[in-house]
Amino acid sequence: MSLKNYVITRIVLAVPMVFILLALIFLILRIIPGDPVLAILGGKAPKEVIEQKRHELGLDKPIVVQFFDYIGDLLRGDLGKSTLTGRPIWDEIKERFPATLELTLFSFVIAVLVGIFWGSFAAYRRDSGVDIGARMFSMVMYAVPVFWFGLMIQYVFGVVLRWLPVGGRISPTIDLKVITGIYSIDALLTGNWQALKDVFEHLFLPGLTLGLVISSIFVRMVRNNTVLTLAQDFVKAARARGLKERVVLFRYALKNALVPIFTMMGLQFALLLGGAVLTETTFSWPGLGSYLVMKIRYRDFPAIQGTVVFFAVIVVVISILVDVINALIDPRVRY
């Protein structure tokens, strides 16, 4: 199969996948107990008000009708309105997503840097202190709950040392013109250096928390793959030619070890977007993760469905991109 056909097949297959996911979410939300109108109004409002609100939201229609209404709206590009705020879901996602993206990118950079450098160095110095440290690190960080690690980091750097802020995206007193919603980019675009410094200060602790937790997987994978690659003939040949160890490690061993890791990184990035929920809650990061948690609490059906569909589309797009890049890097990966 040619690359073009392969990509088209993947995209075509993605559509029913998202549709099935959507149908499942739709069904689950309506099967589990809990009514969005009651979650908002409690028992205080009179019965007629509750009934009218339910009617306005279309929740009094049969599930099948509700589902097809929803799909119809979705095909027209309308994600619906939040039952909690009455605002279009798409507007709310647009407001929240840049925060999650910024945190995810920052954490990803930390995770990749720590993963590649520590992992490859540990492989190179196999069974040394660095290697044992790497293995210990990946084991502990993988097991540690993100919110606990986040709280510890907040306590040490925020409360005890007072170096960094513990929550939010920007100091309350700093004015920043929002253009893209990614504050670090906005600060750069407007040349607001004070804001840029402040944004990075706010980004550091949640980014480090999420980045280190994710890096545990990378450290282990890079280490193990590099260990295997270092034992291969082409590495031995490179060494035999008298190349410097640095060149052997980075140009020969690591480059080859990275191919399977790259796939893993792509998938991790997609998962990171959704997996930032706990970090966002711990650090009061106003992203899509904490948004989803809040909406689940209020049974805000359209908002939960919209967010899940949005995440699903991102995961699908990223996994297709990863496969395409993989296929380009490694010609053996043609299906």
Add this chain to the structure above:
Amino acid sequence: MRKLVWLFLILAVTLSFAAKDIIVVGTTDKIRTLDPANCYDYFSSNILQNVMVGLVDYEVGTSNLKPVLAERWEVDETGKVYTFYLRKDAKFEDGTPIDAHVFKYSFDRVMRLNGDPAFLLSDVVEKTEVVNDYTFRVTLKYPFSAFVSVLGYTVAYPVNPKVYPADSFYEGIPSASGPYKIKEWIRDVRIVLEANPNYFGEKPKTKTIVINFYESASTLRLALETGEIDVAYRHLDPRDIIDLEGREDIVVYKGNSPQIRYLVINVTQPPFNKVKVRQALAYAVNRSVIVEDVFAGLAKPLYSMIPEGMWGHKNVFPERDLEKAKALLKEAGYDEKNPLVIDLWYTPTHYGTTEADVAQVLKESFEETGVIKVNLKYAEWSTYVEYFLNGTMGLFLLGWYPDYLDPDDYVWPFLSESGAKSLGSFYANPEVEELMIEARKLTDQKEREEIYYKVQEILARDVPYIPLWQGVATCAAKKQVKGILLEPTQIFRYYILYWEE
């Protein structure tokens, strides 16, 4: 060089004074909407209470109503027609005068749009009229003496017709009529309030208030400790409050809160349909353990549904008496050999992190009789509401924030037949209903008070609810921030906050 040093010093002093023009407040609450026609949650109302004004407001620090946009008002002899004479100098942020036309537009809009709080007006208002530019008249469906209290709530605040659409809710930034206007609002991140130059009243003591939103109580506490915020208002955990009390640079404020918490008993469900069982539970409940152990003293035991500090309140429920509880249970047919087995329901997050502890303490206090066995059950909030409306739960924990500060709001929603249904007790007593309607018609506070005493006595006899405790409002702030007032009305006024070095 010396000149430069002086210049630097002057600049530094100026900057330090300039910095005092701003106070940063942190909260874990969220803003849902800033349209008074749809606003029915605490924090959204609280913002509106600082950027808008109504016909009446509460005197600072008290629960007494005073005229604000209304200079005065008259009620006719039928008790149904209210005529408000408006002040002539009130304007919105953009200079639009706040006159009788604006009021008619706003009241009619609330009732037409039928948002979450609209029933507070539409249940009682028959029609609205513009008598002249500055005279506004409201005719009620029936005499309702607490009507002026309802006007103190944000649902009755006038909105700018140039900004708020007539046929749909408004999602943007409100057109201010109060001490502050909104300079910036990034949802769930921060809201910036700035002194409103067009406000007719006293200027706010601090020019700018920034309100920062946090996701959790622990981050809110850390933000206060690290100095990122100056005031932490809603919601710190009770244990955090106790910890913060020990710090020299932070002051913890406590105030009366009209919030009450209680147990609801579904009087139609066996075994709770036996009044002796309900009375026994009222004797067995241990309020002091809840207040001291769970809330570390940051709550007050409550012995009536009308909170302490409000006129009409009377302690009617008994103090704990296990022997009396056992005797009542025996009369109802239960003893150690044939214990009463009941389910006690709670909802884990809606009322904060302490709820599971409260349920556990209640279980223990009932089981101490040796005659009751309690199974603890819980459901997430939206399910919980469904369960109590359907009558699924027999005994469960619930809480109440008033819509208007009047004893009526603490008895009518609970004891009227329709109210009791919507709160899951399914209690119905025509005698109580008649008494409450009578109280609604009267305007004399003394006469109304006598009726509410009677209503409370019947409540303690029939026990469809067991009042447990009354909240204590808390706030923690840097020592230098002054003007923090936790009022019985629950209105947090940002415009009286100021710095003092």
